[in-house]
Amino acid sequence: MTKNLVIVESPAKAKTIEKFLGKDYTVRSSFGHIRDLDKGDNAIDIQNGFKPNYIVSPDKTKVVAELKKLAKESETVWLASDEDREGEAISWHLFEVLGLKEDNTKRIVFHEITKPAIENAIKNPRKIDKALVDAQQARRILDRLVGFELSPILWKKVKPSLSAGRVQSVAVRLIVEREREVNNFNSDSDYKIVAEFNKRDHSKSIKAELPQRFKSEKEAIDFLTAAQDSSFKIENIEVKPAQRKAAAPFTTSTLQQEASRKLGYPVAKTMLLAQKLYEAGHITYMRTDSVNLSETAIKGAASEIIRSYGKEYSMPRNYTTKNSSAQEAHEAIRPTYFENHTAGADAQEVKLYELIWKRSIASQMANAELERTVVDISVSKANKSLRAEGEIIKFDGFLKVYLEGKDEEEDEENSDILPPLSVGEMLDLVQMTSEQKFSRAAPRYTEASLVKKLEELGIGRPSTYAPTISTIQKRGYVIKDNREGSTRQYQTAVLKGGKISVKTATERVGVEKNKLFPTDIGTLVTDFLSEHFKQIMDYGFTAMVEKEFDEIAQGMIGWTKMITSFYTPFHKDVDTTLATAERVKGERVIGTDPETGKPVTGRIGRYGPLVQIGEAEDEDKKFASLRSGQTLETITLEQALELFKLPRVIGEYKNEKVSAAIGRFGPYIKFGSLFASIPKDRDIFEITITDAAEIIEAKIKAEIEKLIKTFPEDKDLEILKGRWGPYIAYKKNNFKIPKDTVADQLTYAQAMELIDKQGGVKEKKGGKAEAPKAKAKAKAKAKAKK
DNA sequence: CAGTGAGCGAGCTTCCGCTTGACTT
Numbered sequence: 001m002t003k004n005l006v007i008v009e010s011p012a013k014a015k016t017i018e019k020f021l022g023k024d025y026t027v028r029s030s031f032g033h034i035r036d037l038d039k040g041d042n043a044i045d046i047q048n049g050f051k052p053n054y055i056v057s058p059d060k061t062k063v064v065a066e067l068k069k070l071a072k073e074s075e076t077v078w079l080a081s082d083e084d085r086e087g088e089a090i091s092w093h094l095f096e097v098l099g100l101k102e103d104n105t106k107r108i109v110f111h112e113i114t115k116p117a118i119e120n121a122i123k124n125p126r127k128i129d130k131a132l133v134d135a136q137q138a139r140r141i142l143d144r145l146v147g148f149e150l151s152p153i154l155w156k157k158v159k160p161s162l163s164a165g166r167v168q169s170v171a172v173r174l175i176v177e178r179e180r181e182v183n184n185f186n187s188d189s190d191y192k193i194v195a196e197f198n199k200r201d202h203s204k205s206i207k208a209e210l211p212q213r214f215k216s217e218k219e220a221i222d223f224l225t226a227a228q229d230s231s232f233k234i235e236n237i238e239v240k241p242a243q244r245k246a247a248a249p250f251t252t253s254t255l256q257q258e259a260s261r262k263l264g265y266p267v268a269k270t271m272l273l274a275q276k277l278y279e280a281g282h283i284t285y286m287r288t289d290s291v292n293l294s295e296t297a298i299k300g301a302a303s304e305i306i307r308s309y310g311k312e313y314s315m316p317r318n319y320t321t322k323n324s325s326a327q328e329a330h331e332a333i334r335p336t337y338f339e340n341h342t343a344g345a346d347a348q349e350v351k352l353y354e355l356i357w358k359r360s361i362a363s364q365m366a367n368a369e370l371e372r373t374v375v376d377i378s379v380s381k382a383n384k385s386l387r388a389e390g391e392i393i394k395f396d397g398f399l400k401v402y403l404e405g406k407d408e409e410e411d412e413e414n415s416d417i418l419p420p421l422s423v424g425e426m427l428d429l430v431q432m433t434s435e436q437k438f439s440r441a442a443p444r445y446t447e448a449s450l451v452k453k454l455e456e457l458g459i460g461r462p463s464t465y466a467p468t469i470s471t472i473q474k475r476g477y478v479i480k481d482n483r484e485g486s487t488r489q490y491q492t493a494v495l496k497g498g499k500i501s502v503k504t505a506t507e508r509v510g511v512e513k514n515k516l517f518p519t520d521i522g523t524l525v526t527d528f529l530s531e532h533f534k535q536i537m538d539y540g541f542t543a544m545v546e547k548e549f550d551e552i553a554q555g556m557i558g559w560t561k562m563i564t565s566f567y568t569p570f571h572k573d574v575d576t577t578l579a580t581a582e583r584v585k586g587e588r589v590i591g592t593d594p595e596t597g598k599p600v601t602g603r604i605g606r607y608g609p610l611v612q613i614g615e616a617e618d619e620d621k622k623f624a625s626l627r628s629g630q631t632l633e634t635i636t637l638e639q640a641l642e643l644f645k646l647p648r649v650i651g652e653y654k655n656e657k658v659s660a661a662i663g664r665f666g667p668y669i670k671f672g673s674l675f676a677s678i679p680k681d682r683d684i685f686e687i688t689i690t691d692a693a694e695i696i697e698a699k700i701k702a703e704i705e706k707l708i709k710t711f712p713e714d715k716d717l718e719i720l721k722g723r724w725g726p727y728i729a730y731k732k733n734n735f736k737i738p739k740d741t742v743a744d745q746l747t748y749a750q751a752m753e754l755i756d757k758q759g760g761v762k763e764k765k766g767g768k769a770e771a772p773k774a775k776a777k778a779k780a781k782a783k784a785k786k
Numbered sequence: 787c788a789g790t791g792a793g794c795g796a797g798c799t800t801c802c803g804c805t806t807g808a809c810t811t
Contacts, residue, residue: 009805032805059806086804140802147801154800161799168801275806287804463803605791612791623791647789661789668788675788727811734811 002026005074007067007094009081012279013113017080020115021122026074028067030081034060035093037144046567049560050141056097064097071098076106079128080121083109084327085553089136092128102127112294112331113284135553138562142166142545145567146536149574150529157583158525159604163475166542167460167468169529172477173537174453175445176518176526183634185441189490191220192437195386197232197377197427204419205430208377208388213437217491220434221502224495226382232427235385236376242391244368246398248291248319249332249360252462253455255286258359260448261405263351266480266514267447267466273344273352274333281336282343283356287462288330289455291319293363297334301364304338309400315366325458325546334360358402365398373418377427390418407449429495436490444515447480459542477522481629485510520609520632524586532577535570591637600640602632611640627662642685651689658692660684671696674703713748730755 004025008014011029018027035054037043045051056064071077077100079091091107094100106125110117143166150164193210214220250258252271259270274286293301298316305314321328335343335357342357344350375388393399445453451465460468472478488509493502518526530537538544545566551557587603590611598614607625609632614621624643626635647661647670656672667678669692676699678684682691708726709719718729719737726743728735728751735755737743746754 011806030805031807033803034805036803037801082804090804136803143802145801149800151800155798163800165801279806461803463805468802607790610791625791659789670788736810 002070002073003075004078005067005070005076006078006080009087009090010285012281013285016113016281017118020118025078026070028070029063030067030090030094031060031063033057033086033090033093034064035097037140043144044141050563050567052137052141054093067094068098071100074104076104078122078125079105079107080109082329083111084329085132085136085139085549087329088129088132089140092130092133095128111290111292111329112296114294114296116296117294129553131555132553134559135549138552138559139545139549141559141563142566145563145570149571150533150536153532153574153577153581154525154528156578157581158528159521161475162521162525163471164525164529164536166536166545167454167464168472168475168477169526169537170457170459170539170541171450171454171468172472172518172522173526173530173539174450175472175478175516176523178442178444179518179523180633182441182444187438187440189436189438190215191217191434191491193220193223193386193432193434195227195432196430198430199419199421200426200428206375206388206418206421206427207416208375208386210384211387212384214434217434217436217493221493221500223382223384224432224434224493224500227379227429227432227495228498228500230379230381230429232386232429233378233380234375234421234423234425234427235378236374237421237423238374240372240374241394242370242372244370244397244399246362246365246367246402247359247404249293249334249363250356251289251291251321251332252287252465253289253451255333255356256451256465257407257448258355258405259352260446261407262355263348265348265352267451267469269348270352271466273349274356277344277349277353277356280343280345282340282353283336284332284334285330286333288328288333289321289323289326289462290328290330291321291332292328293318293332293334293360297331297338297360298364300338301334301361305361305365307339309365312395313365313397313400315397316364319363323455323458325543327461332360359404362398362402365401366395368393368397368399369395375418375421388418390416392417407446408443431494431496433495434491434493436492438488438490438509444512444517446515450516457539457542458546459539472522475521476519477525478516478518480514481512481517482514483510483512483629485512518631520586520604520626523631523633524584524604528581528584532581533570533573586632588632590635590640593641600637602626602635602640604632611635611643613644625662645685648685650687650692653689653693653696658689658696660687660692669695674699708744709746711748711751717748717751719743719746719751728754 006017006021006025006027008017008027008029009032011031014027014029018025021027035056038053038055043053045053077098079094081087081090095105107128108121108125110121147163147165150169151162154162154164190213192213195208197206197208198204199206210223214223255274256267256270259265260267265273271286274283277283278286298318302314302316333356335353338357338361342350342354344353371392371394373390375390377386377388379385447469450469454460454465454468473480485508487506489504489506491502492505493500535541548557548562552559552562585603586609587601590600590602592598593600593613596613598618600611600613602609602611605623609626610623611626612621612623622644624646626632627643630639647659650658650660650669652658653671659670660678661668661670662684667684669676669678671692674696676695678687678695706721707718708721711717716730719726720729726737728737737746737754
């Protein structure tokens with residue numbers, strides 16, 4: 001029997017709060033939402049005012065049963081879910097499902113998990129805000145309607161199992177459009193002049209740059225020629241104080257960006273590690289859009305800063321959230337205890353904690369005081385001056401612990417420390433260089449920079465950024481990929497020792513690592529949706545409906561009215577599209593095959609993008625799959641024709657035919673029934689039989705080494721060596737071997753016991769990726785029999 | 787894991803947001 005039952009959303013939070021409240025209070029968690037729209041077609045009764053049919057989520061039945069029991073035994077139930085739209089809805093669903101009574105149910109909210117905040121909340125209970133709940137219902141229902149009416153159109157018109165939605169479809173669109181920008185970008189170039197001078201006494205050197213750039217190489221060389229006979233004089237020195245301010249403490253989005261820039265973590269990894277730090281009590285909640293810090297936190301940071309760095313480094317303050325879509329139910333992400341400079345269970349957690357600690361501490365530290373110096377150096381024979389810039393730090397302030405990273409490497413800044421200089425001083429030229437510089441297209445998105453963009457557009461929430469990124473990759477709309485880039489020539493000219501030498505140099509361009517690229521399906525679906533559902537694909541759509549949700553929350557408009565006025569025209573578009581739109585295959589004429597004179601076309605086939613020689617009705621038409629990194633939109637005729645040169649027979653080895661081709665996992669060599677991947681540094685078209693033999697032998701050796709042990713008792717049982725060390729393979733299932741067991745000494749009985757302990761052999765479920773493949777195989781076999 | 791690319795066409799897929807485990811390679 002408990003007097004008070006408090007329900008929060010997260011179990012870690014429940015644990016902390018229970019400590020604050022004492023023994024009269026039992027604190028439990030709902031583990032987020034407990035109820036959702038039913039799965040199938042009867043989730044929303046559209047005819048009947050969009051009446052939602054909610055069911056308790058299958059994985060929540062246990063939690064709900066327990067909460068129900070506790071609620072019945074309690075005098076008062078305190079609904080303490082988050083203070084935002086979703087949190088209010090969670091409270092309402094709890095009220096409904098647990099069968100609570102108005103007179104002993106109290107709704108409370110707090111933005112920070114501190115004792116005063118919670119005590120204050122208990123003193124100021126209120127009722128469930130039904131208008132806010134309605135806003136959430138509108139949000140939920142709109143998302144379901146959009147997602148579950150658009151996706152089936154894609155199944156019919158593009159490909160089965162695809163998906164579309166308010167958030168994901170726009171995320172893909174961003175990537176598709178950025179890719180087109182990059183591919184259509186016409187780079188132009190100009191010429192940058194940099195110079196290095198010595199002081200007359202040769203004590204120090206100074207780097208300077210011409211602030212303007214020249215449009216042509218001729219102008220640049222003319223300038224160097226003028227400089228050849230010039231003298232160089234300091235005309236002006238300007239010294240200005242400047243300040244740098246620390247960045248605000250982390251939100252989910254900025255944490256993901258910074259962990260990506262500084263630690264190279266994908267967003268999902270950052271969230272996983274942050275979750276662990278949170279559960280261990282090291283940091284505050286990691287899904288937040290707020291930069292707010294509690295008073296306790298600000299005080300804690302200040303005393304830690306004073307203790308570690310001194311009083312002059314402390315500058316307590318709070319930040320305001322710029323993003324208007326923020327709901328601010330939580331604090332910023334910060335260490336729970338600032339005195340812990342390090343925390344975490346493994347190296348990766350430790351690094352993330354350190355980042356959070358530094359960022360939070362820095363946000364409470366003094367501004368850095370700088371002194372910027374700008375020096376103008378005249379060139380006597382030219383009507384232009386060079387500029388040298390220097391920066392010195394007078395007081396480091398927050399820079400002592402932390403500086404925010406940047407997304408793009410900018411041109412190297414010449415903000416060195418300048419030596420003492422005086423106006424009128426003459427300088428000696430060491431050398432002056434003109435270099436051709438090319439303009440760059442907007443950079444492709446990384447996972448983290450896409451999150452940043454989505455947040456700017458108000459699309460998605462802290463809890464969904466990482467899942468959205470993973471969904472659009474899982475659906476095959478987007479892939480995270482690398483590009484080796486290509487070389488480009490550029491012109492340079494150097495003036496040194498009174499002579500000008502001109503030369504052509506090369507640089508590497510277009511190198512990409514872990515960037516998001518659209519696939520052909522992603523491009524196709526984006527174009528299709530943009531054509532038929534302009535409104536949903538509009539970058540401002542979410543912001544617009546958010547405004548309406550706010551109006552619902554303020555009681556200015558009923559939620560069914562809002563949904564009706566959205567749904568009526570939307571559903572009409574759905575019907576029209578279903579009835580009139582052609583099935584899309586992304587067909588494109590690439591060119592003509594010079595050998596046969598037949599057209600070469602590209603399109604999306606059942607198994608992905610392909611190129612074809614010959615018309616559809618041609619008996620002898622030929623197909624070839626595109627290689628990874630190639631797209632229908634950008635493939636050239638030359639590249640397409642290349643694809644038909646495979647599979648290629650290399651020769652014979654040990655009386656078996658050896659051929660090379662490209663499969664799902666890249667280039668491979670086939671030798672009898674053996675497949676061996678071709679290493680990345682070998683070209684599939686140039687590989688010789690000697691190279692092939694080497695690869696084959698290496699593969700055979702690896703296959704033998706892979707097999708650690710077999711058992712006479714059961715030939716299905718094998719001990720294999722995998723990427724993560726030894727494991728047990730049995731009837732298509734894999735099982736772990738405990739670390740303290742020596743794999744090659746396992747007996748049959750021990751192995752079977754391990755299998756049993758780990759749940760035994762299960763029928764392989766038709767996983768999403770597997771099912772269609774298995775089906776295709778079965779079909780291919782059926783065909784072969786005929 | 788790997789060479790297909792239509793077609794009989796069953797029955798399935800799918801959204802966004804709130805939370806953690808329970809899984810496997």
